[in-house]
Amino acid sequence: MLTQYIERILRARVYDVAVETPLDFAQGLTRRLGNSLHIKREDLQPVFSFKLRGAYNKIAALDETARRAGVITASAGNHAQGVALAAGRQGIRALIVMPCTTPAIKVEAVQRLGGETVLHGDSYDEAYERAQLLAEQQGLTFVHPYDDPEVIAGQGTIGMEILRQHHGDLHAIFVPVGGGGLIAGIAAYVKFVRPEVKIIGVEPEDADCLHRALKAGRRVVLKQVGLFADGVAVRQIGKEPFHIAHQCVDRVVTVSTDEICAAIKDIFDDTRSIAEPAGALGVAGAKKYVQETGICGQSLIAIESGANINFDRLRHVAERAEVGERRELLMAVTIPERPGSFLEFCRALGRRSITEFNYRYFEDSAAHVFVGVQITDGDRDSENLIENLRQRGYAVTDMAGNELAVEHIRYMVGGHAPKLLHEVVYSFEFPERPGALLKFLEAMCGRWNISLFHYRNHGAAFGRVLMGIQVPKAERKEFREFLDGVGFAYREETHNPAYRLFAGGSERG
Structure with a gap:
């Protein structure tokens, strides 16, 4: 199987529309992680995502009959733009079915690239079903976002570029995973040419379809998926990508929403680019892998897969990044309901800066406060502070990993x-x-x-x-x-x- 994919990747016609993206050295992350980290900048493609590679390779390979009829796909974002651009360059009609929930900015982007848009359903699954029906009715070729050999081969050109650009030892490549087309293409090429290089997939904790499939030894369907990293919010890994991943992927790392937000900030600090949540998964996974394994002095590469993020989402990312980087500790603390208790509590915190303090009177005996405190040494500083407070008689609950607390309750204290x-x-x-x-x-x-x-x-x-x-x-x-x-x-x-x-x-x- 790998030999066939090597041939497909070497023949892939992606450079009619795609550019060979740079491999940027991440100086700040390298210093903090104790390992050399480079970022593969797929956010610099014409549609700000790697997706046009696979889309163009698929469309360019169509025979004349299929070209005359046109193509169709279902997508809410990056793949839609890739298909629209690729079809436009080939002079082929492109019909894109998008969920009704798709932000207007993404619909307009597809239309500017020459794609016809149809809005249908609230989810990708509903849009996909509609696209399949229209494909059959109108004789259109469906361009799958990830479960197609030509699409996988197009994405595999990223692996070819990485091995050409990076010289010397390479420990691991960290790849965002949604449906699996990207990691399948990269893994097929890299494992054939340099089998010692580890291929590590990275998924959100609440959308880990490849992680669970590899654990079960078969594809599984997730009942629900988290939508923060919407570019990888896929309930089941693709059939063809799973066959490749089962042979070639060494490990899957899962990361939290806060860890993704921290990675977006890290990428901005090192490159001044703003990754979308799915685009930052590679960096988030590299950081977590280093933390879990304790490796040092190794060469690592993370794929920054896209930068199609709505400006409105940056507020949310900024709020969560400090928690994800373990620079802020969120706690629920019970203090006595009497004059001077707040002063005593602040003294117990020492010289740490308070980032947030929420309180409202509720009962005579005790007050429950929601407090955020700046910390300097991640988990160790958090544990020391919590233990110190408990020794002073305070009841403390760590809220940093509590999604409900971070997402809602911090804005509702006193209710x-x-x-x-x-x-x-x-x-x-x-x-x-x-x-x-x-x-x-x-x-x-x-x-x-x-x-x-x-x-x-x-x-x-x-x-x-x-x-x-x-x-x-x-x-x-x-x-x-x-x-x-x-x-x-x-x-x-x-x-x-x-x-x-x-x-x-x-x-x-």
């Missing part, structure tokens, strides 16, 4: 319910388009009352909502069946300590 509510609390992901919340409320048909609601826009295709609903215990099973039927991604947060400390009613505990 305790005044009485027993029979409240259950869920976090939801709603499509970011008019009517999504209305659909939910209409489906609920007034059966249960909403007692808490918090939402913030982050410029993404899906909005994250925290909702409390008054549901008597006898109706909890019926309510969960209702949630399963509505079809939105959800997670129960009723027993999350952040909710119970800062927003729960008098029944908490």
